[in-house]
Structure formats: structure tokens, C-alpha cells
Amino acid sequence: MxxxxxxxxxxxxxxxxxxxLAEILGLQMECKLVNLIxxxxxxxEFKKLNPxxxxxxLRDGDFVLSDSHAILKYLVSAYGGRHQETLYPSELKARAVVDQRLFFNASVFFxxxxxxxxxxxxxGAIKAPSEEHIANIEETYGVLDEYLQKSRFVAADQLTIADLSLGASATAAQIVHKMDAKRFPHGAEWLSRMEKEPVFQKVNAPGVELLGKLMRKFWREANEA
Ligand SMILES: N[C@@H](CCC(=O)N[C@@H](CS)C(=O)NCC(=O)O)C(=O)O
Structure with missing residues (x-):
């Protein structure tokens, strides 16, 4: 490897x-920080990696791949081992549902x-989320809630790579607008389960906290100016 x-x-x-995903699979993956701010x-140099x-x-030897959804599919297919069948089922229709949820995150949810x-x-273009932002978020939470009426996790009755993708977006979305458990009971119940998953607590939560601090700082400073 x-x-x-x-x-x-x-x-x-x-x-x-x-x-x-790298944590679940126990992969040795070096993380190289790119400071977006x-x-x-x-x-x-970065544009050469990803136009x-x-x-x-992701860099895997000489192979370079962008887009988290493509990377998730690649890593689980290449290195999934005993986790491959649950995280990204090979049965055609089960896999198609995981792909659809990934594309939902890629094209709409995130x-x-x-x-x-x-x-x-x-x-510095906005000082707070607008009413339109909130309406869009509510509409999108509604779609997620409908998916979760069909299965315990977003694409199946077990955790798949689609939960990592939508879960990373949904936990960050709580910084902007909390998911109301009365309006979106299935979504809110899934989100609270995701937040308790050890991999979400260890790997995801610190990043959400950092993003929250940063966004609130930008909003505070924009409103003080
Ligand atoms: N579809 C892409 C989206 C990647 C994306 O938008 N990344 C953001 C950070 S969360 C970024 O690099 N933004 C910098 C910019 O847009 O200038 C993926 O899933 O990898």
C-alpha cells in the first residue's frame, strides 16, 4: 500500500x-492542512492538484483524487477490508441508494x-444567515427526514459512507440552524445517534467546534464594524 x-x-x-472513513478503516493517512482563510x-501548486x-x-502514491464523495468510494473500495460490505454494499440496488445519498450531499445538502x-x-459578504438561507435549510432537512423514514441510517439499516458524508454536513449545519425534532423527528433522531458515534465524537466534533467558533467570530466582527 x-x-x-x-x-x-x-x-x-x-x-x-x-x-x-480513514479512522474506521484504520488507515495510516497523513493529513496536510490547507488554510482556507x-x-x-x-x-x-494547489491548483495543479485540484483545478x-x-x-x-487525496494522494495515494502517484494517484491524485478530489471530491470527498469520490474519495470515500475509492478508499472503501480499495482498502475497505471487512468493513467494505457494510459501508458500501456490493448488491446493485443497495449500492445505488448509497450513491444517490452521496450525490444528494454533493449536489444539494452540503x-x-x-x-x-x-x-x-x-x-465578509453576510453578517448572519438570511431568511432565504434558513428556508433552504429547512427544505433540505425535510428531504433528509423523508429518507430516514425508510431506513435507520440514511441509505440502509446500517451505517454506510453516506452517513459519514451527510453526517459531517448535518453536524456542521447545526451551527447555522438547528434541526427541530418536532418538525424533523427522523432526521433529528438520526443526527443525535450520529453525534454519539465514537468516530463522530473523535474525528468530527473538534472540526465542527472549530468551524462554529470561526463563523460566530466572523458574524460578531461583521456586526460590530
Ligand atoms: N464537492 C466537494 C466540495 C468541496 C468544498 O466545497 N470544499 C470547501 C471547504 S468545505 C472548500 O475548499 N472551499 C474553498 C473555496 O470554495 O474557495 C467535496 O465534497 O469534496
């Missing part, structure tokens, strides 16, 4: 989903519940 390296930021939910992801200029990026607020916050 060649050396694994992850270019990441601890506050970044997509980075944390990959770090959680200092725009280290906009340097020519989209976002984290995370953007609406975290990035649409975090990105303008760090650029």
Missing part, C-alpha cells in the same frame, strides 16, 4: 467525512446547509 495523504481543512465537512487552496481549488484532495452560508461569511 502506498502512502496516503489528505489535503484537508479541519472545519471542512467533506474533509471530515474522509477522515472519519489564508487562501492556501488558491495557490498555483477546482477546494479541499479535500451546499444548502453549510456552504451557501459559510462561504459568504468568510468572504
Amino acid at each position: 502506498s502512502k496516503l495523504m489528505l489535503y484537508m481543512a479541519p472545519g471542512s465537512p467533506p474533509s471530515r467525512s474522509v477522515m472519519m 489564508k487562501l492556501e487552496h488558491r495557490t498555483p 477546482l481549488m477546494v479541499v479535500p484532495v 451546499r444548502k446547509v453549510v456552504n451557501d452560508v459559510a462561504f459568504p461569511t468568510f468572504l
Whole structure:
């Protein structure tokens, strides 16, 4: 096995989903911090690694791969061992549901519940989440809640890589707008279970705390100015 390296930021939910998978699989993966506030992801060197200029990026020997969802699928397929069948089932339809939930995070959930607020916050473009942000988050929580009416975890009755992906986004989303257990009972129950998972507590929670501190600091300073 060649050396694994992850270019990441601890506050970044997509980075944390990959770090959680590496922890579950017991992978030796070096984490290389990319400081997004200092725009280290906009340097020519980083652009060579990922022309989209976002984290995370995985390096596995000479092989370079961006996008957390693609990285999760790659790592579990390459190094999943005894965890592979539960984290990313091989049966066609079960796998298709995991993929659909990953694409839901990639195309809608992460953007609406975290990035649409975090990105303008760090650029100094907003002083707080707007009513439109909150409405979008509520709508997106509603979709997640519907998925969770069908199974105990987001894609199956056991934890899959889709829970790492959506869980990293959902825990960060609580900084912006808490999921109301009365409106989204299935989502809130799943979220509270995810927060108690040892891998979420060890690997995910410190990054959520950091992101929360940072966002609240930016909002406070923008409102004082
Ligand atoms: N679909 C990508 C999204 C990655 C992403 O947006 N990363 C954010 C950090 S959470 C980033 O690097 N943002 C920097 C920027 O947009 O300039 C993935 O899942 O890896």
C-alpha cells in the first residue's frame, strides 16, 4: 500500500467525512492542512492538484483524487477490508441508494446547509444567515427526514459512507440552524445517534467546534464594524 495523504481543512465537512472513513478503516493517512482563510487552496501548486481549488484532495502514491464523495468510494473500495460490505454494499440496488445519498450531499445538502452560508461569511459578504438561507435549510432537512423514514441510517439499516458524508454536513449545519425534532423527528433522531458515534465524537466534533467558533467570530466582527 502506498502512502496516503489528505489535503484537508479541519472545519471542512467533506474533509471530515474522509477522515472519519480513514479512522474506521484504520488507515495510516497523513493529513496536510490547507488554510482556507489564508487562501492556501488558491495557490498555483494547489491548483495543479485540484483545478477546482477546494479541499479535500487525496494522494495515494502517484494517484491524485478530489471530491470527498469520490474519495470515500475509492478508499472503501480499495482498502475497505471487512468493513467494505457494510459501508458500501456490493448488491446493485443497495449500492445505488448509497450513491444517490452521496450525490444528494454533493449536489444539494452540503451546499444548502453549510456552504451557501459559510462561504459568504468568510468572504465578509453576510453578517448572519438570511431568511432565504434558513428556508433552504429547512427544505433540505425535510428531504433528509423523508429518507430516514425508510431506513435507520440514511441509505440502509446500517451505517454506510453516506452517513459519514451527510453526517459531517448535518453536524456542521447545526451551527447555522438547528434541526427541530418536532418538525424533523427522523432526521433529528438520526443526527443525535450520529453525534454519539465514537468516530463522530473523535474525528468530527473538534472540526465542527472549530468551524462554529470561526463563523460566530466572523458574524460578531461583521456586526460590530
Ligand atoms: N464537492 C466537494 C466540495 C468541496 C468544498 O466545497 N470544499 C470547501 C471547504 S468545505 C472548500 O475548499 N472551499 C474553498 C473555496 O470554495 O474557495 C467535496 O465534497 O469534496
